[in-house]
Amino acid sequence: MYKQYLNQTLHLLKENKLLSAISIIGTALAISMIMVIVIVYEVKTANYEPETHRDRMLTVKWAGIVDKKHPDWNSNSMLSSRVVKECFYTLKSAEAVTGILPYQPKLANIPGGTTDLKCDVSFTDAAFWKVFEFSFLKGKPFVQEEFESGIKKAVITESLARHLYGNIDVIGKPIRFSYIDYTISGVVKDVSTLAEAAYAQAWVPYTVIKRPFYEDWSEGLLGSFRCYILARNSSDFDKIRNEVNRNVIALNAGQKSQNLILRGQPDTQFVQMTRRWANEDAKVKETVIKYSIVLVILLLVPAINLSGMTLSRMRKRMAEIGVRKAFGANRKELLGQILYENFVLTILGGIVGLFFSFVSVYFMKEWLLSSSMDGYLAGSSSLSIEMLFKSSVFLYALLFCMLLNMLSAGIPAWKASRTNIVNALNDR
Structure with a gap:
């Protein structure tokens, strides 16, 4: 069944190349921006040589x-x-x-x-x-x-x-x-x-x-x-x-x-990142709120856009949905198919976005990972392969893909699955 869904999804991609490209690029940009934030956070807090014990280290600066x-x-x-x-x-x-x-x-x-x-x-x-x-x-x-x-x-x-x-x-x-x-x-x-x-x-x-x-x-x-x-x-x-x-x-x-x-x-590794100067307290709450708002916006804006495109695509397929319902397809099957098709699009966008995020971090590292001491140090802010490619980063990317899929396809899929057979056959 899922093989059939995959073949149908690939056919839909070829059928409307412009809409498909917009969907994939929109997803890629959203995933890319989110993953840049995740990678920067990982670089600054995860265990890397020689700071291999950041998770059990305390700092007094x-x-x-x-x-x-x-x-x-x-x-x-x-x-x-x-x-x-x-x-x-x-x-x-x-x-x-x-x-x-x-x-x-x-x-x-x-x-x-x-x-x-x-x-x-x-x-x-x-x-x-x-x-x-x-x-x-x-x-x-x-x-x-x-x-x-x-x-x-x-x-x-x-x-x-x-x-x-x-x-x-x-x-x-x-x-x-x-x-x-x-x-x-x-x-x-x-x-x-x-x-x-x-x-x-x-x-x-x-x-x-x-x-x-x-x-x-x-x-x-x-x-x-x-x-x-x-x-x-x-x-x-x-x-x-x-x-x-x-x-x-x-x-x-x-x-x-x-x-x-x-x-x-x-301070822990994360807390000391939020304490920039000697005369101020750590701004943990403010930092968490700021990044949470950014992440929500980066998820919701493309999700709303993708949701509109998904709904438009569903309207063109109402007759197909009506035929499937007439032959006994239930709501769960229709909902699953639509979510699966959109998930394939989201995964494709996620892969492209993950690649964009690695390239962005690598080429913009001086800006993204800058500190107040950068202008005074003789060394370089080099990034190792270990810092960029981690299993946790891939899991984060997959999680964001799933969230974006649910946000962008959930409502259109639910509406399409509830459409009356007669209305669907008459493309209404």
Whole structure:
């Protein structure tokens, strides 16, 4: 039966090519726009190397202070090294915690070399390599003992190694960042700027900074650190937040005139996306509402248009429907046939739309996936095949196709199936 429906659908496509093309293109555009939103969301929230644990990671990007005597007065920045050590390194409910001085622009070169290359260097700790999972092509990361002793070791990306040495066999060789010598301990695959937390082109221990140029200020509460917490399981998030709150309360108890505030942090991956600045709360509700409205509009507008075209097509087939009803076809069969035919059209449009969405994201990634730091970073927002092609994305596309099919064909199919046999035979 379904084979017969398919043959009839293909015949209808050939019979009115213009109407069929409009239906498919209309569906494709709707699916394409929706899938662009889905793919962008996936790229920013799903687990991708080296941020392979986003689903069980918490982030603290910002910090603020309030005056104890004048609560209306406040200042905001990032975390101090003191806060990272006292409030986060001590967490017992977390699997690992890392503090990062994120991507600082440096000039990289090698002794005797003639080329200075601008690159982004992150200052971090040994736990960084546990919170994030990098693909090491050569060597290994610096360990806790080396971090504590302040040994000048560096992990660099493949492209940086090739630019400076022409190959990646560079373990044990020297490299300079702004005229300070380091020894290369590891080489990793290049990291896209889309991996905002882990991104850099080189990573060194922050203990190499003898007199930090990132001085802690405001009674040692504000600084230039970000903190990333790896939970054993996402079910531990509340436990971790409670422990962080207790640590902050204990820290504030010893403060003279200023208290630390975290404005609801640590945040999940999605929540931290909605918290753009240090002086504002996360806009989760507003973000969800905004995207929900966009998705509903993108579904309803083409569905209404396609519904009109489907109804027009049904009017031309009323005689056929009347004959089928006269020969015993029931309402369920007629409804199923019409929905099936429209579903084939929707699937064709969905496939075209899915292709358009991949092409759109790939060629417009600088705009769609831009961040406030893009103009300052030396790296690129590269997209891997894994980021674009995922089974979940295909399932989303199929779901949208089914929704669009039901919205656009449901009412016309219901009306056609309820038409009186006499009226249908007389094409009324």
